[in-house]
Amino acid sequence: MPVLEINRQTVTQTAAICRYLAREAGLCGKDNWEDLRIDQIVDVNTDFVREFTKYYYEFDEKKKESLKRPLFNTIAPFYMKKFDALIKENEGYLANKEMSWADLYFTALSDGISHMNGSEITDGYSNVKRLQEIVNSLPQIKAWLAKRPADDFSFEDVLFAAANKK
Numbered sequence: 720m721p722v723l724e725i726n727r728q729t730v731t732q733t734a735a736i737c738r739y740l741a742r743e744a745g746l747c748g749k750d751n752w753e754d755l756r757i758d759q760i761v762d763v764n765t766d767f768v769r770e771f772t773k774y775y776y777e778f779d780e781k782k783k784e785s786l787k788r789p790l791f792n793t794i795a796p797f798y799m800k801k802f803d804a805l806i807k808e809n810e811g812y813l814a815n816k817e818m819s820w821a822d823l824y825f826t827a828l829s830d831g832i833s834h835m836n837g838s839e840i841t842d843g844y845s846n847v848k849r850l851q852e853i854v855n856s857l858p859q860i861k862a863w864l865a866k867r868p869a870d871d872f873s874f875e876d877v878l879f880a881a882a883n884k885k
Contacts, residue, residue: 734761741820748815756814760805760821767798768828775835795836799844806846811853818853826854 722729723736730736738758741747748754774790777783802825805813813821829851833840841848855864 734765737761737820737824741823744820746818746820746823748819753815753819757819757821760813761824763798763801764821764825764828767795768832770794770798771832771835791836795840799840799847803844803846806850811846811850813850822850822854823860826851 721733721736722731723739724730730739738747748757770790774783774786777786802813810816812818813825829840829847841851854860
C-alpha cells in the first residue's frame with residue numbers, strides 16, 4: 720500500500736501521492752489544460768495496468784486462461800500502439816511535448832507490466848522503448864534502479880527521489 724509521510728502527516732493513494740511529488744519536482748503541466756492531459760495519460764495507464772493485474776492475480780486457472788488471449792492479442796497491443804503514437808505525436812513524451820510525471824508513472828508501471836507479462840512490454844514499440852530509456856537514464860532514477868530490490872516496482876520512490884533533487 721503506498722503511503723507518504725511528511726511532517727508526521729500521512730497520505731495514501733498512488734496517483735495523489737505521485738501528483739503531489741510531481742508538483743514538488745516540477746513535473747506537472749504549465750496550466751490546468753496541460754495537467755488535464757497528463758492526468759488523462761495517467762488514468763489510461765492505470766486502466767491498462769488493471770487489465771494485467773486481473774490476469775496476473777487470477778487464481779482460477781480456467782478463468783486465467785480465458786483472460787490470456789484477449790489480453791495478449793488485443794488489449795495490450797491496443798494500449799501499446801496508442802502510447803507509442805502519443806509519444807511520437809508529443810516529440811518523445813506522453814503529453815505536452817515535455818517530460819512530465821506521466822512519463823515517469825508510465826515507465827515505472829511498464830516495469831511492473833513487463834514483470835507480469837514475462838517479457839519486455841515495450842518490445843516492438845520504438846517510441847515507448849526510447850521514452851523508457853530516457854526516463855531510466857535520469858540520474859535519480861538510474862540511482863534508484865541500481866539499488867532497488869529486484870521485486871520492487873514502486874514508482875512512488877522514484878518520484879520521491881526526483882522531488883528531492885532541489
